[in-house]
Amino acid sequence: MFSDLREFLKALEERGWLKRVSEPLSPELEIPEVLRQVMYARGPAVLFESVRGFPKWRVVGNLFGSLDRIRLALGELEEAGRRLLEPMASPPPLTLADKFRAAVELFELGRYAPRAVRGGPVKEVVEEPNLLSIPAFKTWPKDAGQYITFGVLITRDSRGVYNLGVYRVQILNEREAVVHAQIHKRAADLFASSPGCVDAAIAIGGDPAFLLSGIMPTPYPLDEYLFAGVLRGGGLEVTKGVATDLYIPARAEAVIEGCVDVKDLRREGPFGDHYGVYDQGGLYPVFKAKALLRREDPIYYGTVVGRPPLEDAYMGKAVERVFLPVLRFLLPEVADLNLPEFGLFQGIAIVSIKKRFPGHGKKVMFALWGLGHMMSLTKVVIVVDHDVNVHDLNEVLFAVAQRVDPQRDVVIVPGAHVDVLDTGSPVPGYGSKLGIDATRKLPEEYGGRPWPEEVAPDPEVAARVKAVVEQLLSL
Numbered sequence: 001m002f003s004d005l006r007e008f009l010k011a012l013e014e015r016g017w018l019k020r021v022s023e024p025l026s027p028e029l030e031i032p033e034v035l036r037q038v039m040y041a042r043g044p045a046v047l048f049e050s051v052r053g054f055p056k057w058r059v060v061g062n063l064f065g066s067l068d069r070i071r072l073a074l075g076e077l078e079e080a081g082r083r084l085l086e087p088m089a090s091p092p093p094l095t096l097a098d099k100f101r102a103a104v105e106l107f108e109l110g111r112y113a114p115r116a117v118r119g120g121p122v123k124e125v126v127e128e129p130n131l132l133s134i135p136a137f138k139t140w141p142k143d144a145g146q147y148i149t150f151g152v153l154i155t156r157d158s159r160g161v162y163n164l165g166v167y168r169v170q171i172l173n174e175r176e177a178v179v180h181a182q183i184h185k186r187a188a189d190l191f192a193s194s195p196g197c198v199d200a201a202i203a204i205g206g207d208p209a210f211l212l213s214g215i216m217p218t219p220y221p222l223d224e225y226l227f228a229g230v231l232r233g234g235g236l237e238v239t240k241g242v243a244t245d246l247y248i249p250a251r252a253e254a255v256i257e258g259c260v261d262v263k264d265l266r267r268e269g270p271f272g273d274h275y276g277v278y279d280q281g282g283l284y285p286v287f288k289a290k291a292l293l294r295r296e297d298p299i300y301y302g303t304v305v306g307r308p309p310l311e312d313a314y315m316g317k318a319v320e321r322v323f324l325p326v327l328r329f330l331l332p333e334v335a336d337l338n339l340p341e342f343g344l345f346q347g348i349a350i351v352s353i354k355k356r357f358p359g360h361g362k363k364v365m366f367a368l369w370g371l372g373h374m375m376s377l378t379k380v381v382i383v384v385d386h387d388v389n390v391h392d393l394n395e396v397l398f399a400v401a402q403r404v405d406p407q408r409d410v411v412i413v414p415g416a417h418v419d420v421l422d423t424g425s426p427v428p429g430y431g432s433k434l435g436i437d438a439t440r441k442l443p444e445e446y447g448g449r450p451w452p453e454e455v456a457p458d459p460e461v462a463a464r465v466k467a468v469v470e471q472l473l474s475l
């Protein structure tokens with residue numbers, strides 16, 4: 001568990017996973033270009049020690065550009081998902097001993113709750129906000145401007161439930177920025193049900209588990225500060241903001257406090273996104289800054305997106321692994337899940353299931369499309385049997401080729417909601433879904449016939465000829 005970004009950077013550097021650049025570079029196109037090239041080469045995290053035009057700041061990027069680095073930040077990924085389910089996953093406490101165990105588990109959950117402190121390094125400097133003083137990236141030549149690409153937007157609803165979300169934020173001027181929270185996301189839901197200017201804070205740089213909580217599709221009404229605590233394995237230190245009533249992470253590098261004016265919608269974009277095209281954006285609400293809190297020597301963390309595989313490919317894998325236990329909790333037949341990096345996460349999902357009844361494959365695809373936004377936005381779902389390795393795309397292709405009858409096994413759902421960024425859909429956010437049931441068919445699905453027996457060698461013969469084969473292959 002890391003207490004802040006600096007501690008994480010130290011750990012990365014000790015392992016040789018972080019490199020420094022001392023040459024002055026600009027956040028406008030230059031730093032993003034370096035980061036992109038390093039990411040495509042699957043290279044290290046990079047700390048830019050001299051940022052042209054921003055003498056107070058350093059910039060770090062590609063923090064999460066490998067699964068090793070993400071595991072260093074979060075530990076065993078599926079473990080975090082399991083921690084979340086612990087209190088619900090056991091049988092009900094009937095005996096006194098069980099009740100005691102349940103009480104201990106609840107106490108454990110309390111360990112993950114945020115801890116309020118009075119001060120914190122984020123309050124070292126409190127100043128009038130100037131969004132242009134932050135080294136936010138201009139990533140692609142035709143982007144509309146500078147974007148905070150990995151700010152964690154902190155909001156709280158009327159019940160007091162906190163949301164943390166990473167949504168790109170386009171800086172308009174010293175005090176205004178547009179928040180691209182898409183309609184299916186939790187912040188957009190809050191904005192839709194709020195009348196005026198919703199208190200909000202944008203955190204820049206923080207401990208890695210807090211940062212990654214911002215991209216996790218945590219279902220409402222789970223409080224995301226609590227979720228961040230579960231992910232890090234201990235409660236996050238938070239402190240009261242100075243311009244809002246919100247709690248903000250006490251050890252962040254910087255926080256901009258203000259509010260999101262849901263009545264003031266402005267055009268956002270174009271922005272080169274992870275579909276590899278310039279998204280033309282749309283109308284989104286404006287964040288109005290009230291105060292800038294920061295460390296004396298803040299470090300800006302930003303990411304770059306574009307055609308895969310960039311840093312978000314690994315972030316997507318983290319989401320997939322952390323939420324797999326939750327998915328299995330809701331759909332116990334699910335064995336494994338692959339959201340392939342080139343499938344753009346919302347584009348293609350491959351899921352393996354322990355099939356028990358006719359139509360089971362289709363049941364699972366519709367269930368996935370009916371879940372929260374992590375799965376429901378998925379355009380193409382491929383369902384395979386549990387003995388297919390979903391991470392081996394050739395095994396998946398083989399299952400599709402061997403087990404699919406298009407008329408019986410392919411489902412097209414017209415008029416469905418899709419990712420707002422999806423380049424293929426006829427209208428942003430509205431298109432169709434494709435499901436492929438590539439499981440072996442049961443007699444009811446197969447004209448009453450049993451599924452043909454699959455070939456397998458005689459084990460004795462295979463063992464007998466092993467030495468001959470080994471000799472042949474070593475030649």
Ligand SMILES: Cc1cc2nc3c(=O)[nH]c(=O)nc-3n(C[C@H](O)[C@H](O)[C@H](O)COP(=O)(O)O)c2cc1C
Binds near residue numbers: 168303305312
């Ligand atoms: C690098 C990166 C950029 C993202 N940008 C956006 C964005 O601009 N808008 C958006 O709605 N989601 C964006 N997301 C996805 C959200 O972070 C993700 O859906 C998250 O679950 C949102 O939080 P919520 O579930 O609390 O709404 C981005 C994710 C990553 C990794």
